[in-house]
Amino acid sequence: MEETAEATPLPDDVVREILLRVPTEAVAALFRCAVTCKQRRAIVNDLSFLRQHWPEKAPHPSSVLGFFDSPYVNQWPLFISPEKVLGARRRSLGSFLVAAAPPDILNRAVPLAARGSLLVVRLAAGRLAGDSLRLAVCDILKGTCDVLPPLQCRVSQCGCAILTREDCCSLDGQQAQTPSTGYSAFFKVLAMIVGTNDQDCNLYAFSSSQPTWSEPRKCFDQVWQRDTFGLRIILRPSWATVCRGVAYWLGSYSTDHRSSPRCFTFGVNVKTGETSSTELLIPANQLSLPSFGRMLSVADGNLSLLILQKEGLRLDTWIRGDDGTWIRTRAIELKPPKQVWDPVYVSILSGEKSRALFMSDAYGYVYKTDLEKGAMQDVTEEMFYGGLSLWVVPIEMDWPALFMSRLAV
Secondary structure, eight states, X not given: OOOOOOOOOXXXXXXXXXXXXXXXXXXXXXXXXXXXXXXXXXXXXXXXXXXXXXXXXXXXXXXXXXXXXXXXXXXXXEEEOSSOSSSSSEEEGGGGOOSOOOTTTTTTOEEXXXXXXXXXXEOSTTTTTOSEEOEEEEETTTTEEEEOOOEEXXXXXXXXXXXXXXXXXXXXXXXXXXXXXXXXXXXXXXXXXXXXXXXXXXXXXXXXXXXXXXXXXXXXXXXXXXXXXXXXXXXXXXXXXXXXXXXXXXXXXXXXXXXXXXXXXXXXXXXXXXXXXXXXXXXXXXXXXXXXXXXXXXXXXXXXXXXXXXXXXXEEEEEEOTTSBEEEEEEEEOBOOSSOOOXXXXXXEEOXXXXXXXXXXXXXXXXXXXXXXXXXXXXXXXXXXXXXXXXXXXXXXXXHHHHHHHHTO
C-alpha cells in the first residue's frame, strides 16, 4: 500500500508574495483567501501587508465608497456596496455590530451622516412626535452602537456631522479627551436642527467625553433674517463636509423675491466650536445658472463645490483657495444612458479618497459617473437592486482597517 506523502506548507514569504499578486480591485477574492487557513489569515491581517497591497498613491486606492440607506419600513438600515466585499452587496447594519444593541432600537432608523467608520442614525423613538431627537452612533469597524441622550427640541428637519478622534485632535498634537463611561470610543456629533421654519435653525453639539448635549446656538442672527429672503441651510440632499478642522454646511438665500439665490457656507470650528457664515466668492453669472443640484465636497485636501448645471448637463467642480476665492478646475459634459432619466432632483454622492462619484435621480435610479469622460453607467439593478431612497448617506471604508476588523472576529 502506497504511503500518502504529506504536503509541505509553503513558507510565509512565498505565500505573502502570492497574495500580493491578487489584483487590488479583487477585494472579495483576497478576503476569501484569508479565511481558508490560519497562515493566510495571519499574513493578510498584517497591516504592513495590507499597506503594501494598497499603497497610499496606488491607482486603486484602499478606500471604497459605499452607502447606508433605509429603503424599507420596519427594518434596520442597509449597507450597500458597489463591490462584493463580504458576500452580498446589501447587508443589514446589524451584521456589522458585534456588541449587542438594545432590541429593535435600530428598526426604522434613518442614516444622517458618516465619517471614517462612524455612522450617525436617527432613531424612530420621538421622530413622529417631532418634539425630541434620539440619535445613535455606530462604529462599523468596532461593531458597537452607542445611543446618545435624548435632545429635547422641536424638530422639523435635522442634519448632522460626525467627527472622529482624528478630527478633534488639535494642530499642536493635543489628543482628544477620553470618552465618558458607557461610550465605546471618542466622537463628537454636531446636530443642525430646523424648528418651525428655515430661519429657526439651531446648532447643538454632543461629545462622548461629556454627559449631555450643549445649549442651542442660533445659526442666524436678526440681521441675516431681516435682510434676506429664503434663508436656509441645505440639509437634504446635501451633507456636512469636514475639511481642515471645520465642518461645513451649504446654505442659500436671496436679496429679494425676484433675485437668483446666492450660496454661502456655514462653518463650525471643530476645536473651538466657533461658527462662521461666508458667501461663496464665485462669479454671480455662474451661480445664477439653473442647476439640478449643488454639493460641498473635499478634493485634494481643499473644500470643493460640485454643481450639476442644467445647460449642457455639465458637472462643474470649484475649489476654494487659501484666500477664500473659488476657481473652477473642471467642467465635464455628462453623457447619460440612452434611456430617459429624471435629473430634476439629484443626489451627488462622492468619495474624497476613492475618487468615486455616483448620482441618484428623482426615481431612485443610480448612475456611476466617470469624472474624466463624463460617461454615466446605470448601475441601479446591478449594484443597488432597485435604487436608493432620499435618506441615503455615503460612507468611505478603508479596506485594510475593514480586513483587520473582520478577520479579528
